[in-house]
Amino acid sequence: MCRKFLRPAGLLALALALLWGGVPFDAPARASSGPPVDNGQDAYIKNEVNLKLLNAADLDAVAQQFNLQLIEQFGKRPIFRMRVMDGTDAQAKAAALAADTTRVQFAEPNFTSGAPEGSGVSWSVGVSWSVGVSWSVGGEAQYGSQWAQNILRLAEAHKVTKGAGVIVAVLDTGVDRRHPALAGRLLRGHDFVDDDDDPSEEFPPGATTVEEARHLGPYGHGTHVAGLVALAAPEAKIMPLRVLDSQGVGNNWVLLEALRYALDPDGDPSTDDGAHVINMSLASVHKSGILRQIIGEACGDKGIESEDPTPVAPPAHPAVVAVAAGNQSSTLSMYP
Template sequence: MPEETRMNPTRLLRPIRRLLAALLAAAAAAVAGPAAAASGPDRIDNELLVKLRRGADLQALLAKHPLALASRFGARPIFRLTVTGNARPADVLDALRLEPTVMVAETNSRQASPEARKNMAWAIGQPDAYAAQWAPAALRLSAAQRLATGRGVRVAVLDTGVDGRHPALSGRMLPGRDFVDGDRNAGEPAVTNGAAWGHGTHVAGLIALVAPNARIMPGRVLDPDGVGNSWVLAEALLWAADPDGNPDTDDGADVINMSLGTLARTDVLDAIARIAACQPAVAGDPVGDRSDPGYADDERRCAARRGAVLVAAAGNDASRVRQYPAAEGVYGLVSVGASRPNGSIAAFSNFGSWVRLAAPGQRITSTLPGGLWGTWSGTSMAAPLVAGTAALVRERAPTLQPKEVVQRMRRATAPSCDDLLPLLDAHAAVAGVRAPDRVCP
């Protein structure tokens, strides 16, 4: 990478580049065909997610409405309910929203990896390209790793599972959990024709590339086609925050990577993300209220320890359309776009004010199940590079709260060459300094 300098004459051209990039992104989205936003949020109509003021109010609610309990978040007054009989889910949902005991009522929504959603498949990669690819130099990773390597930091990967037997991942794994099949085997299934098969292993390899001494906690929330749902993701978030369910043990993730998303915002997922990141509770707020005694363990855990930094991929729709959970705006959450080798934002990457920063995401080589290597493009590849950087920061500055880690990474950025998004500089983030300007072509 050329030596960076504080004086960059190309900066005068950035407003023009920004306008051209926006026009090109809009054109790319139009050429690609109907965007996901045009078809509306992908809802699971017969599954309703409900947050009550008090857990004790559930039985009266079930007696009054055609609903059955499917699952609950421990002692918390948050429930997944199914519509019974011939009742129309929309009518039941409308009725629930009029109940004084109900704080949140919404339909469950499908989550998916951005690459599966846009049919962006990986290509065969080579092991020698893993460390020699362009991304480490763009992040100034070698300088960052002279300050920290992620030692003592736990990073959860909520994805399609992880093949921990891969040579690049062996010895770096912690026990995981499968939220798709309901067991403790979070490895990737032996399936090779799924649209997202290998996605989680690829993501884990990029965290290991940036933070080689961090430990990886795999949580399987997507099937081999890259499809899951918001309730399952919320379950995995709580598991990552407190794997053994004991708030007095320090076993939770310091960083949680979510290379997935949906166009449908989910308040229940937002509420759980706030708990995982230890965002302060807001009494009376439908999403942030934690006055029910069922949240006592969360309050104890967060009083004793910091929460997790949440990292989420911004999506591959080449637009400003918001994708969730990346656009939730949760305390301690950073949404990530993708850049390309010339310092501009990748044509497929989402952008806009809700995307906090970008990292390398075009033609990125990493691990695949069975000891293989693959090259993939997408914001899913950029997110774990940011998650790995967050792990380095957490080792270097262990007293920082999740929000402070995100703020530190945002300060450690320089404008992209098309001025669409700020680009992360891992060395500046770990050192706690501002990033130098980037030399653009």
């Protein structure tokens, strides 16, 4: 089933979800093979490569020749997450694999990426939003009367649609299912960090209270984004997908798995249960051939390209709508 990343009724949800920015996407999530390597701009998991073969039957031969071990396969596609067994740097190993053009279509380190804005609690200031069962600034009334509603002309938009029938997947730090603003709006979702069906947010290491969690990491960001979706599209359903760990970090493979789930949660293309809108408050300066293809297929275009010499993925993809952060003065917001 082909799904588009945006539908008119869901555009408002994405606009609000990105209005106050995203979180870092710059270190490995789920069981990784080791700490990331900092290459001066982005990082990658030092002994992992993501590999797409022209023919899955070549996997054993390629793995043996290049000293690789299979970690997992991307569904039934010839896309594999591989562990480098001989100590070779992942970037060098990917380059060697890519040179085997008779068998390899894509080979790249399992990249992580830099934050599109800062960290800490800067994203939550002034948006009347937090986590748990209480409101950060003011209360429910203030949450429902934020200044952004007037700028986005939500009252007018809601006369046309409130998002009924639309599913918005939020790929982020998870959500707090207890929050009153999300009551009745959440679908089941999945946690791709811990690989379970509970996409709840978790405290970062060393935190014992909500305030500590918000200062030590991005705790609450996924809940914050989901709340903005609910504000912009109050009749839409939200599919929470946790792709960033308690320190706000993830990797390309986890993102690929979450995208696949968002498009077809039950794995049956004949059922209409996939997301109409996919929100990702994360970015990378690295081009990923595999990620590019998956996004392209989701949007019905297998050949999407960007002419921007310094692209940031995924917003650089022509099939994706990128929304920058603004403030009450209608100027760009700057994050520390």
